[in-house]
Amino acid sequence: MVMEEEVMVNRKVVLKHHLPPDRMPKESDMELVATDTVRLRVPSGSMAVLVKNLYLSCDPYMRSRMTKHDEPSYVPDFVPGTAGITVHGLSGYHDTYRFGSSRFSITGYREWQPTLRWLLSIDRRSSALSVMRRIFDIKLIRIKTSEGQVPTSRKEGSFTSNSTNTLCMPGLTAYAGFYEICSPKKGEHVFISAASGAVGQLVGQFAKLMGCYVVGSAGSDEKVNLLKNKLGFHEAFNYKKEPDLNKALKRCFPEGIDIYFENVGGAMLDAVLANMRLNGRIAVCGMISQYNLGKHDGVHNLLALIAKCIRMQGFLVSNYYKCYREFEEKVVRYMKEGKIVYIEDIAEGLENAPSALTGLFAGRNVGKQLIVVARE
Amino acid sequence: MVMEEEVMVNRKVVLKHHLPPDRMPKESDMELVATDTVRLRVPSGSMAVLVKNLYLSCDPYMRSRMTKHDEPSYVPDFVPGTAGITVHGLSGYHDTYRFGSSRFSITGYREWQPTLRWLLSIDRRSSALSVMRRIFDIKLIRIKTSEGQVPTSRKEGSFTSNSTNTLCMPGLTAYAGFYEICSPKKGEHVFISAASGAVGQLVGQFAKLMGCYVVGSAGSDEKVNLLKNKLGFHEAFNYKKEPDLNKALKRCFPEGIDIYFENVGGAMLDAVLANMRLNGRIAVCGMISQYNLGKHDGVHNLLALIAKCIRMQGFLVSNYYKCYREFEEKVVRYMKEGKIVYIEDIAEGLENAPSALTGLFAGRNVGKQLIVVARE
Numbered sequence: 001m002v003m004e005e006e007v008m009v010n011r012k013v014v015l016k017h018h019l020p021p022d023r024m025p026k027e028s029d030m031e032l033v034a035t036d037t038v039r040l041r042v043p044s045g046s047m048a049v050l051v052k053n054l055y056l057s058c059d060p061y062m063r064s065r066m067t068k069h070d071e072p073s074y075v076p077d078f079v080p081g082t083a084g085i086t087v088h089g090l091s092g093y094h095d096t097y098r099f100g101s102s103r104f105s106i107t108g109y110r111e112w113q114p115t116l117r118w119l120l121s122i123d124r125r126s127s128a129l130s131v132m133r134r135i136f137d138i139k140l141i142r143i144k145t146s147e148g149q150v151p152t153s154r155k156e157g158s159f160t161s162n163s164t165n166t167l168c169m170p171g172l173t174a175y176a177g178f179y180e181i182c183s184p185k186k187g188e189h190v191f192i193s194a195a196s197g198a199v200g201q202l203v204g205q206f207a208k209l210m211g212c213y214v215v216g217s218a219g220s221d222e223k224v225n226l227l228k229n230k231l232g233f234h235e236a237f238n239y240k241k242e243p244d245l246n247k248a249l250k251r252c253f254p255e256g257i258d259i260y261f262e263n264v265g266g267a268m269l270d271a272v273l274a275n276m277r278l279n280g281r282i283a284v285c286g287m288i289s290q291y292n293l294g295k296h297d298g299v300h301n302l303l304a305l306i307a308k309c310i311r312m313q314g315f316l317v318s319n320y321y322k323c324y325r326e327f328e329e330k331v332v333r334y335m336k337e338g339k340i341v342y343i344e345d346i347a348e349g350l351e352n353a354p355s356a357l358t359g360l361f362a363g364r365n366v367g368k369q370l371i372v373v374a375r376e
Numbered sequence: 377m378v379m380e381e382e383v384m385v386n387r388k389v390v391l392k393h394h395l396p397p398d399r400m401p402k403e404s405d406m407e408l409v410a411t412d413t414v415r416l417r418v419p420s421g422s423m424a425v426l427v428k429n430l431y432l433s434c435d436p437y438m439r440s441r442m443t444k445h446d447e448p449s450y451v452p453d454f455v456p457g458t459a460g461i462t463v464h465g466l467s468g469y470h471d472t473y474r475f476g477s478s479r480f481s482i483t484g485y486r487e488w489q490p491t492l493r494w495l496l497s498i499d500r501r502s503s504a505l506s507v508m509r510r511i512f513d514i515k516l517i518r519i520k521t522s523e524g525q526v527p528t529s530r531k532e533g534s535f536t537s538n539s540t541n542t543l544c545m546p547g548l549t550a551y552a553g554f555y556e557i558c559s560p561k562k563g564e565h566v567f568i569s570a571a572s573g574a575v576g577q578l579v580g581q582f583a584k585l586m587g588c589y590v591v592g593s594a595g596s597d598e599k600v601n602l603l604k605n606k607l608g609f610h611e612a613f614n615y616k617k618e619p620d621l622n623k624a625l626k627r628c629f630p631e632g633i634d635i636y637f638e639n640v641g642g643a644m645l646d647a648v649l650a651n652m653r654l655n656g657r658i659a660v661c662g663m664i665s666q667y668n669l670g671k672h673d674g675v676h677n678l679l680a681l682i683a684k685c686i687r688m689q690g691f692l693v694s695n696y697y698k699c700y701r702e703f704e705e706k707v708v709r710y711m712k713e714g715k716i717v718y719i720e721d722i723a724e725g726l727e728n729a730p731s732a733l734t735g736l737f738a739g740r741n742v743g744k745q746l747i748v749v750a751r752e
Contacts, residue, residue: 073683074654074683265678265679269678278450284678284681284682285682286682287678287679287682290679295676296676296677296678296679297674297676298673298674298675298676299674299675299676299678300671300672300673300674300675301672302641302645302660302663302672302675303641303663303666303672304690305660305688305689305690306660306661306662306663306690306691306692307449307450307690307692308690309689309690309691309692309695310689310690311687311688311689311690312681312687312688312689313681313685313686313687313688314680314681314682314683314684314685314686314687315682315685316682316683316685319685
């Protein structure tokens with residue numbers, strides 16, 4: 001039982017400095033800071049709220065935010081240092097705590113999110129975040145200040161990390177990318193790179209449920225095994241063991257690829273372009289192989305776009321929140337029917353956030369990378 | 377007046393050998409052959425027809441056909457040598473001759489196209505050509521065998537080369553590429569490379585008529601002058617005089633590019649990707665800078681596809697024949713109203729076909745490159 005008036009240390013992970021664009025992030029680029037405190041009693045009558053972070057997400061797109069850019073991108077660069085870093089700093093998706101129920105939210109790499117004013121100020125700045133908040137039904141209900149303290153154990157509802165993952169950002173990314181961008185048809189040949197990752201594993205299962213032939217690539221035999229034996233891919237290969245990606249794709253797709261779900265970029269994209277079929281579609285979701293390069297690898301086979309009438313479409317999940325209800329309804333049903341499984345890799349404790357995040361770029365994670373800050 | 381029973385030499389241009397992929401085509405790769413003859417009297421009662429070629433087209437896509445490919449492409453490779461070369465050889469678009477009226481057709485680089493059986497056999501092999509023949513209303517009416525000879529002067533109708541050009545392949549390419557692929561809206565910022573070429577000059581004029589801001593690039597000051605002063609582009613630049621394409625685009629598009637009509641590829645595409653706006657569209661029509669390279673230039677800025685949600689779509693005109701009537705109606709009206717002009721570069725005589733065709737890749741042509749074989 002938390003005592004009234006208790007003041008707790010509110011640990012957070014901050015970026016120590018901006019990274020140059022041309023190297024991998026290291027754990028030493030971040031540090032765990034334990035100088036902030038949080039008062040667990042919320043002032044009576046205030047609109048403040050105390051949110052407890054349970055699971056935090058590690059996502060490849062965060063790499064770009066670690067480098068300072070001259071021109072603004074779709075997400076702001078992180079701000080190294082101390083003041084305000086959590087707000088503009090390393091931020092991830094987590095579950096908010098409301099009398100035991102948990103919800104998707106937007107927060108920082110910290111234990112407690114002490115006030116609603118932060119979220120409100122983001123709402124004013126960013127309509128995308130505002131929409132996200134509405135759609136994901138983040139009910140940051142003010143703690144009952146008559147009671148004056150945060151409950152420390154779950155009273156009702158049941159928490160699983162699925163609401164952070166399958167049903168949130170990676171899930172909607174997979175859903176919109178596959179159904180909205182790829183225009184899939186039954187029987188088509190689908191290739192997914194980084195196929196055991198947070199997004200890829202779902203795309204593959206969606207494609208299989210539609211009756212497509214599905215092949216994935218990944219960076220270890222363990223991941224390939226998961227793709228074939230747990231996630232139901234028809235075929236999979238370890239790209240690190242293939243001396244010639246073009247030949248690997250020809251072996252898996254003797255008749256060519258209709259749909260490519262792009263998560264890695266570079267040499268894999270070049271090999272795919274050489275193996276696409278007429279009227280193929282490429283959903284460009286990510287290019288993780290390029291995120292730590294100063295100059296990105298050249299892609300040489302773009303001429304294939306013409307002869308094969310290929311559509312190549314980049315997208316951001318934030319443009320597809322309109323699909324959320326439809327997505328949620330379909331995917332929850334699939335999950336209840338046992339048609340979709342989800343593989344997670346959970347790092348224990350906020351102190352392991354730097355390791356978990358840097359591990360993404362070395363391919364250390366198996367499945368969706370999460371950090372558990374607290375389980376309840 | 378051509379005499380009955382007259383037998384004439386039927387000159388043609390043939391490819392002497394397949395080219396390696398990594399060099400420019402030379403005039404000496406082709407030769408004018410004068411060994412075939414044609415009998416001007418068509419056998420009475422036969423289904424034969426004698427077609428007289430007037431204008432032949434030179435198009436960049438023909439370069440690919442000069443090299444032998446292991447895998448079939450959307451157009452077959454040319455076959456060097458003699459027998460059957462005209463059929464499978466260098467072929468271009470021309471106007472067929474029917475009692476003075478002229479029509480778009482598909483033929484070889486030759487003076488006379490002696491029989492309908494050739495076209496019929498193509499129809500059986502290729503539904504695309506069959507559709508083209510139907511849509512373009514190629515009425516290869518059998519020469520009246522009671523008369524037994526080909527009329528040598530125009531009796532009715534009025535011939536202009538527009539039916540070869542504006543209203544045929546390049547025109548429909550420009551039309552479909554702009555209206556169907558680019559999804560243009562009034563006020564958008566449109567960039568066109570190879571903008572004075574057969575396709576580019578029309579795209580720019582379509583975009584201007586829609587109320588877009590239109591900029592083009594070309595390879596000489598003469599072409600830039602035409603773009604600005606004859607074709608009505610808002611701005612144009614000579615890419616050969618720009619030490620930094622990125623800066624040239626930033627100068628012309630301080631707020632970025634909504635639509636890029638891609639005709640050149642390589643470094644220009646990279647510079648454009650760095651200057652695209654959110655939700656931009658790239659219609660990939662051609663990449664002429666790459667056609668004579670063994671290994672194509674690497675394109676490094678594809679990551680922009682994601683952050684800017686760019687759609688990049690390759691296309692072939694053969695998929696848009698369904699738009700032909702709509703295209704013809706609109707463009708003929710524009711031409712009658714004087715809202716569209718068309719710049720042509722006409723080489724005189726079949727003997728100049730090799731020079732005209734190779735000139736495309738050196739940028740020697742100003743506007744659409746044609747070869748006039750006969751004017752009537």
